[in-house]
Amino acid sequence: MSPPLLGIEGHSQCNVSLMASSASADCISQNVSGLKERNYFGLSDCSSVDSSAVSSVADENKKNLNLKATELRLGLPGSQSPDRDSEFALLSSGKLDEKQLFPLVPSKDGICLLSQKTVVSGNKRGFSDTVDGFSEPKSSIFSDGNWMFNAAGSESVQPKLAGNAGINVMLTNRSSGAQPSIKVEVPAKEPQEANDKMNGSNTNSVPASKAQVVGWPPIRSFRKNTLATTSKNNDEVDGKPGPGALFVKVSMDGAPYLRKVDLRTYSTYKELSSALEKMFSCFTLGQCGPQGAPVREVMSETKLRDLLHGSEYVLTYEDKDGDWMLVGDVPWEMFIGTCKRLKIMKGSDAIGLAPRAVEKSKNRN
Amino acid sequence: MCLFQCIMNYFPEEVLEHVFDFLTSHRDRNAVSLVCKSWYNVERCSRKKVFIGNCYAVNPELVIARFPRFQSLTLKGKPHFADFNLVPHDWGGYVQPWIEALAKNGISLEELRLKRMVVSDESLELLSKSFPNFKSLTLVSCEGFSTDGLAAIASNCRYLRELDLQENEVDDRKGHWLSCFPDSCTSLVSLNFACLKGEVNAAALERLIARCRNLKSLRLNHAVPLETLQKILVQAPQLNDLGTGSFVNDPYSESYFKLKAVLQKCTSVKSLSGFLDVNPRCLPSIYPICTNLTSLNLSYAPGIQSNDLIKLIVRCKKLERLWILDTIGDKGLEVVAATCKELQELRVFPSDLHGVGNAAVTEEGLVAISAGCPKLNSILYFCQQMTNAALITVAKNCPNFIRFRLCTLNPVIPDAVTNQPLDDGFGAIVQSCKGLKRLSVSGLLTDQVFLYIGMYAEQLEMLSIAFAGDSDKGMLYVLNGCKKLKKLEIRDSPFGNMALLSDVGKYETMRSLWMSSCEVTYGACKTLAEKMPRLNVEVINENEEMEGRPKDKHRVEKMYLYRTLVGARKDAPPFVWTL
Numbered sequence: 001m002s003p004p005l006l007g008i009e010g011h012s013q014c015n016v017s018l019m020a021s022s023a024s025a026d027c028i029s030q031n032v033s034g035l036k037e038r039n040y041f042g043l044s045d046c047s048s049v050d051s052s053a054v055s056s057v058a059d060e061n062k063k064n065l066n067l068k069a070t071e072l073r074l075g076l077p078g079s080q081s082p083d084r085d086s087e088f089a090l091l092s093s094g095k096l097d098e099k100q101l102f103p104l105v106p107s108k109d110g111i112c113l114l115s116q117k118t119v120v121s122g123n124k125r126g127f128s129d130t131v132d133g134f135s136e137p138k139s140s141i142f143s144d145g146n147w148m149f150n151a152a153g154s155e156s157v158q159p160k161l162a163g164n165a166g167i168n169v170m171l172t173n174r175s176s177g178a179q180p181s182i183k184v185e186v187p188a189k190e191p192q193e194a195n196d197k198m199n200g201s202n203t204n205s206v207p208a209s210k211a212q213v214v215g216w217p218p219i220r221s222f223r224k225n226t227l228a229t230t231s232k233n234n235d236e237v238d239g240k241p242g243p244g245a246l247f248v249k250v251s252m253d254g255a256p257y258l259r260k261v262d263l264r265t266y267s268t269y270k271e272l273s274s275a276l277e278k279m280f281s282c283f284t285l286g287q288c289g290p291q292g293a294p295v296r297e298v299m300s301e302t303k304l305r306d307l308l309h310g311s312e313y314v315l316t317y318e319d320k321d322g323d324w325m326l327v328g329d330v331p332w333e334m335f336i337g338t339c340k341r342l343k344i345m346k347g348s349d350a351i352g353l354a355p356r357a358v359e360k361s362k363n364r365n
Numbered sequence: 366m367c368l369f370q371c372i373m374n375y376f377p378e379e380v381l382e383h384v385f386d387f388l389t390s391h392r393d394r395n396a397v398s399l400v401c402k403s404w405y406n407v408e409r410c411s412r413k414k415v416f417i418g419n420c421y422a423v424n425p426e427l428v429i430a431r432f433p434r435f436q437s438l439t440l441k442g443k444p445h446f447a448d449f450n451l452v453p454h455d456w457g458g459y460v461q462p463w464i465e466a467l468a469k470n471g472i473s474l475e476e477l478r479l480k481r482m483v484v485s486d487e488s489l490e491l492l493s494k495s496f497p498n499f500k501s502l503t504l505v506s507c508e509g510f511s512t513d514g515l516a517a518i519a520s521n522c523r524y525l526r527e528l529d530l531q532e533n534e535v536d537d538r539k540g541h542w543l544s545c546f547p548d549s550c551t552s553l554v555s556l557n558f559a560c561l562k563g564e565v566n567a568a569a570l571e572r573l574i575a576r577c578r579n580l581k582s583l584r585l586n587h588a589v590p591l592e593t594l595q596k597i598l599v600q601a602p603q604l605n606d607l608g609t610g611s612f613v614n615d616p617y618s619e620s621y622f623k624l625k626a627v628l629q630k631c632t633s634v635k636s637l638s639g640f641l642d643v644n645p646r647c648l649p650s651i652y653p654i655c656t657n658l659t660s661l662n663l664s665y666a667p668g669i670q671s672n673d674l675i676k677l678i679v680r681c682k683k684l685e686r687l688w689i690l691d692t693i694g695d696k697g698l699e700v701v702a703a704t705c706k707e708l709q710e711l712r713v714f715p716s717d718l719h720g721v722g723n724a725a726v727t728e729e730g731l732v733a734i735s736a737g738c739p740k741l742n743s744i745l746y747f748c749q750q751m752t753n754a755a756l757i758t759v760a761k762n763c764p765n766f767i768r769f770r771l772c773t774l775n776p777v778i779p780d781a782v783t784n785q786p787l788d789d790g791f792g793a794i795v796q797s798c799k800g801l802k803r804l805s806v807s808g809l810l811t812d813q814v815f816l817y818i819g820m821y822a823e824q825l826e827m828l829s830i831a832f833a834g835d836s837d838k839g840m841l842y843v844l845n846g847c848k849k850l851k852k853l854e855i856r857d858s859p860f861g862n863m864a865l866l867s868d869v870g871k872y873e874t875m876r877s878l879w880m881s882s883c884e885v886t887y888g889a890c891k892t893l894a895e896k897m898p899r900l901n902v903e904v905i906n907e908n909e910e911m912e913g914r915p916k917d918k919h920r921v922e923k924m925y926l927y928r929t930l931v932g933a934r935k936d937a938p939p940f941v942w943t944l
Contacts (some may be wrong), residue, residue, distance in 0.1 A: 213776075214449070214450055214451065215446065215449030215450050215451045215856070216449070216776055216831070217715055217747055217772055217774055217776075218448070218449045218772060218805075218829075218831070219449070219714065219715065219747075220448045220449070220506065220532060221448070221449075221450055221534075222506070222532040222533070222534060222560065223532070223664075223665070223714065226641065226665055227665070227667055227716065
């Protein structure tokens with residue numbers, strides 16, 4: 001009898017051993033019987049393994065899974081790795097006796113060679129080549145917001161980039177706000193792309209293209225398309241602004257192009273104005289308010305009205321009725337509910353707005 | 366002759382068959398059929414449901430020859446990564462030859478379940494006309510058909526009980542397919558057309574529901590207005606599973622009051638989904654249902670903010686399955702953890718796919734869930750960031766994971782606190798969760814994580830890898846260690862020829878291997894194909910300017926290999942080379 005072994009899902013375990021090639025059978029027995037000096041991965045590195053080094057590793061194995069010896073790290077010469085024992089708490093169970101370490105203790109030189117080789121061959125780690133663009137984690141411990149660097153103080157930078165064989169970077173200690181100098185060795189096949197997509201609040205200087213990595217995040221296209229359409233629809237639901245992003249155009253007199261902001265990412269006028277100020281600062285350099293103060297202060301909520309007369313710029317918005325209103329009069333929630341677009345007007349043009357704004361808010365109340 | 370065989374000879378086949386009837390899992394039945402010849406024969410003649418995980422591993426003739434009396438067929442076509450646009454259109458996975466063969470050979474098909482296959486209107490029509498007892502059609506992530514095909518099913522399948530369309534790309538011709546259900550059709554138990562884009566005739570729908578008194582599951586598409594939902598629910602308060610259409614109305618309107626009233630009567634509804642278009646202020650109408658819900662899917666409802674979600678969830682104490690968007694936030698997940706003590710499966714999808722907004726969940730939400738929901742065994746979690754410490758905690762709290770899929774929105778993000786790779790976190794998961802069958806990893810990962818997976822993930826059947834690892838060792842750890850591995854899919858990772866060719870026999874123990882944007886060369890693929898005649902090694906070439914075949918040393922962009930009994934498939938398009 002020769003039942004069809006394959007093709008129908010879930011053929012039983014006994015076939016596994018039948019089908020396995022002799023090579024893998026060897027590997028199984030090696031795995032169980034003992035480690036060391038068995039080079040079933042076929043890497044030449046192993047031949048230079050010092051057996052004493054391996055046995056000392058095995059001793060530590062009893063206590064905890066000390067895999068420092070086997071971990072692949074890209075370290076700058078002389079750099080120290082932070083103590084990792086605490087992270088192994090769960091892994092230090094007695095179970096480890098039956099599991100054998102894989103007998104690979106490549107030498108440091110070996111690692112460097114390996115990494116360089118893969119660097120040259122154009123390692124496909126597209127994301128790692130543009131370190132700067134990565135998303136800034138929310139964790140508050142992370143003051144610098146760049147995962148390349150340990151933000152906790154001045155310890156020498158240790159790039160634990162075990163995985164990033166594609167990078168060969170020069171690192172500097174990063175003071176807050178300063179841009180890191182990253183030298184990217186190998187141009188990845190996929191350029192900076194996704195980074196810009198991956199982090200909404202990225203203000204780093206790496207200019208990322210808008211192209212997204214195909215198939216990331218891994219979501220069915222059906223779901224992607226559906227969510228895209230429903231978000232659009234929800235904005236019109238019930239006459240209220242929908243949830244999700246609420247983008248409005250922002251124009252500025254004299255600027256060659258407009259911008260768009262998502263009003264939902266702010267919760268106060270102050271946040272909005274500082275964001276706009278950053279966005280449009282390139283257009284207002286060198287211009288000052290009446291008291292010689294830089295124009296950025298004109299944008300703040302309280303000063304808006306104070307500096308109305310004679311200020312260079314004011315922030316206005318077009319509401320649902322099509323009227324141009326002064327920003328700052330109504331509560332924030334009401335504002336984002338009615339704001340259709342923003343305009344940074346010249347102060348002189350905006351003078352006529354104030355009385356109307358006051359009138360309108362009176363009518364509303 | 367051994368004692369066992371003596372005993373077995375005195376067992377009439379009918380008894381064996383009766384015993385085998387109690388075996389419903391195909392794995393059990395496969396095991397049973399390997400015991401001896403007579404068991405094999407009894408089993409094969411009595412198997413009613415056939416499951417084929419890769420439609421190209423066999424052909425219909427072989428299946429029919431072995432199982433002459435089957436009534437239910439499940440077929441899967443394209444590789445999993447086709448869901449994420451990694452497989453070109455026209456790659457394959459056509460159901461037509463199967464339906465033709467089944468029809469020709471007189472199989473009395475009653476149930477057909479297809480996943481990631483290409484289904485044409487012609488196929489649907491042939492299906493509807495060839496099998497008079499046809500009862501149940503389930504299509505998941507399929508494409509190639511239109512509402513005309515559905516009309517054929519509705520018109521011709523007289524005893525149709527189940528029409529379940531999940532996330533298919535359907536060409537909606539805005540025809541009246543729903544009206545094609547004849548007046549004599551009263552047998553519907555389950556109707557799901559949530560994925561259709563077009564409108565259906567509301568009156569026809571209401572009449573259909575009214576005459577199908579056994580209807581238990583109904584999922585509407587977003588074009589069905591709230592008023593219609595209300596009228597339907599009046600007719601069918603016995604529903605177990607409801608997918609709303611549009612949930613938009615003026616909360617002060619008459620129809621909304623009516624809806625509230627009728628929803629209060631729907632005490633059997635255990636599963637709720639839909640809400641593609643939703644006015645959050647209408648949500649209170651479903652509060653009465655919440656207490657009984659075991660399954661809730663709000664993952665298509667970006668219109669519901671965290672606060673409203675929380676108000677809803679806080680009432681769902683019996684929830685076992687929750688699919689939600691990350692708009693719920695970590696705070697919302699803490700509420701889930703505090704409320705849903707029966708939770709077994711959680712999926713948190715990203716709401717913001719362009720990476721501009723701030724809505725996202727982090728490791729905190731996951732830890733909270735793991736602490737609060739002891740029965741959790743399946744998770745799919747898209748998050749902004751993750752830490753090893755969090756994963757280690759999750760592993761300690763929930764050793765029962767069967768499926769663990771973590772997807773960081775930045776695929777190579779390291780531990781958010783320590784900057785380390787996430788190797789140890791995933792290592793803890795595989796070490797703790799001894800029953801883990803499916804794993805997807807993401808974040809910054811080195812070969813180390815694969816060492817852990819190879820060592821500990823003994824039950825692992827499916828592994829998805831993206832942008833991870835440093836060298837061939839990573840892949841080798843997995844291939845050598847995971848004895849039960851069935852599906853391995855890898856993208857954008859530095860695994861190459863050495864790993865691919867080290868243990869070629871392994872691939873016959875697996876269903877399939879996908880590798881894209883790795884370091885595998887054309888020559889290695891050829892070598893593998895030569896050594897293993899029972900594998901189809903397909904190289905997908907998307908370089909239109911290329912003439913002829915690549916050189917051996919060229920990297921292959923996409924390779925998909927699978928075991929098969931029937932050799933190279935004949936329907937491969939020109940850009941797919943079977944080596």
